[in-house]
Amino acid sequence: MKKRQLGKTGIYVNMIGLGCMGFSHAYGMAEDKDTAIKVIRKAYDLGYDFFDTAECYTGENADGTISYNEELVGSALKEVRNKVVIATKFGVTHKGDYLEFDSSPKTIRRALENSLKKLQTDYIDLYYQHRIDPKIEPEVVAGVMKELIKEGKIKAWGISEVNEDYLRRAHAVCPVSAIQNRYSMMARWHEHLFPVCEELGITYVAFSPMANGLLTGKFTPESKFEKGDFRNKMPQYQEEGYKKAQGLLNLLNNLANQKNCTMAQLSMAWMICKKDFIIPIPGSRKESRLTENFNSGNIEMTAEEIRIIDDHLDTMDFAVFGGH
Numbered sequence: 037m038k039k040r041q042l043g044k045t046g047i048y049v050n051m052i053g054l055g056c057m058g059f060s061h062a063y064g065m066a067e068d069k070d071t072a073i074k075v076i077r078k079a080y081d082l083g084y085d086f087f088d089t090a091e092c093y094t095g096e097n098a099d100g101t102i103s104y105n106e107e108l109v110g111s112a113l114k115e116v117r118n119k120v121v122i123a124t125k126f127g128v129t130h131k132g133d134y135l136e137f138d139s140s141p142k143t144i145r146r147a148l149e150n151s152l153k154k155l156q157t158d159y160i161d162l163y164y165q166h167r168i169d170p171k172i173e174p175e176v177v178a179g180v181m182k183e184l185i186k187e188g189k190i191k192a193w194g195i196s197e198v199n200e201d202y203l204r205r206a207h208a209v210c211p212v213s214a215i216q217n218r219y220s221m222m223a224r225w226h227e228h229l230f231p232v233c234e235e236l237g238i239t240y241v242a243f244s245p246m247a248n249g250l251l252t253g254k255f256t257p258e259s260k261f262e263k264g265d266f267r268n269k270m271p272q273y274q275e276e277g278y279k280k281a282q283g284l285l286n287l288l289n290n291l292a293n294q295k296n297c298t299m300a301q302l303s304m305a306w307m308i309c310k311k312d313f314i315i316p317i318p319g320s321r322k323e324s325r326l327t328e329n330f331n332s333g334n335i336e337m338t339a340e341e342i343r344i345i346d347d348h349l350d351t352m353d354f355a356v357f358g359g360h
């Protein structure tokens with residue numbers, strides 16, 4: 037598979053990464069530890085070289101203990117550490133249903149030391165600010181990143197769910213290598229950042245690239261999710277969301293049949309072939325889906341095929357999906 041550079045770092049990764057969040061967070065009860073480690077390691081064996089985690093991706097194990105995503109990723113990849121690119125994130129704490137943001141320099145440094153320990157490594161390849169902290173100016177966060185790069189503790193940095201103004205200000209102090217924002221056929225509201233990424237040489241890492249699984253066509257209004265699974269409250273998994281998405285899902289199903297690929301693969305090939313600086317990071321806890329998702333990077337889509345999908349998307353009202 038062709039590789040893509042993260043920003044201007046000289047670090048190259050496959051066009052598909054592995055989103056590891058679901059092993060311990062947001063998708064119901066955490067995966068059994070041994071299974072999670074085995075699946076993440078299997079992903080490496082199959083060719084994945086870019087792994088995404090975060091300090092706050094914690095969840096509950098069946099025995100009531102806490103599962104730390106970074107520990108799973110660290111254990112799975114410690115033997116191949118210098119062959120993989122690990123991205124993690126700081127600055128968010130879950131307080132019940134709310135997120136608390138803290139990107140003060142002291143908190144960033146404390147978070148970094150914790151992440152290094154949990155990941156069993158002495159450097160982070162790509163360190164993201166997980167969310168903008170309105171109390172801290174972008175120049176301050178970028179200043180800390182500059183120091184951490186100089187100290188060799190991180191190789192590059194990025195920002196998640198960033199806007200243009202914040203990105204430009206941060207980039208002026210310490211070049212940002214990647215942004216990580218939501219992006220899928222059902223979440224196109226950040227497309228206005230594409231020219232900014234192009235201009236500044238920044239990679240767009242697309243999170244939840246299959247709209248949390250809906251675009252795979254494997255879910256119906258009857259699908260049931262465990263307690264604690266975020267999909268229970270996501271608009272695309274409510275009856276109205278399903279109804280609004282039906283036309284798109286039919287179109288994807290037809291196109292996927294024509295191209296002899298799956299809808300999951302099509303949903304990611306669409307963005308990879310659209311822009312050469314996009315890297316989707318699909319999440320799956322199932323070993324059986326790793327190859328399918330990875331192979332999205334080998335599917336060619338023509339500009340005309342992308343246009344047909346975009347034309348359809350342009351007619352859709354995204355408000356029901358939480359769109360801006």
Ligand SMILES: NC(=O)c1ccc[n+]([C@@H]2O[C@H](COP(=O)([O-])OP(=O)(O)OC[C@H]3O[C@@H](n4cnc5c(N)ncnc54)[C@H](OP(=O)(O)O)[C@@H]3O)[C@@H](O)[C@H]2O)c1
Pocket residue numbers: 054055056057058063088089166196197216217242243244245246247248249250252254300317318319320321322325328329
């Ligand atoms: N920066 C941020 O704020 C942020 C926010 C959310 C996510 N993320 C990152 O983005 C990654 C991916 O996002 P995501 O997991 O939320 O959404 P996603 O990748 O769009 O969808 C994941 C869901 O799709 C299912 N799935 C995966 N492959 C499938 C396939 N081939 N066929 C059918 N179903 C399939 C998974 O179920 P199974 O596990 O059962 O396969 C899971 O329920 C996360 O792991 C995380 O690293 C970042």
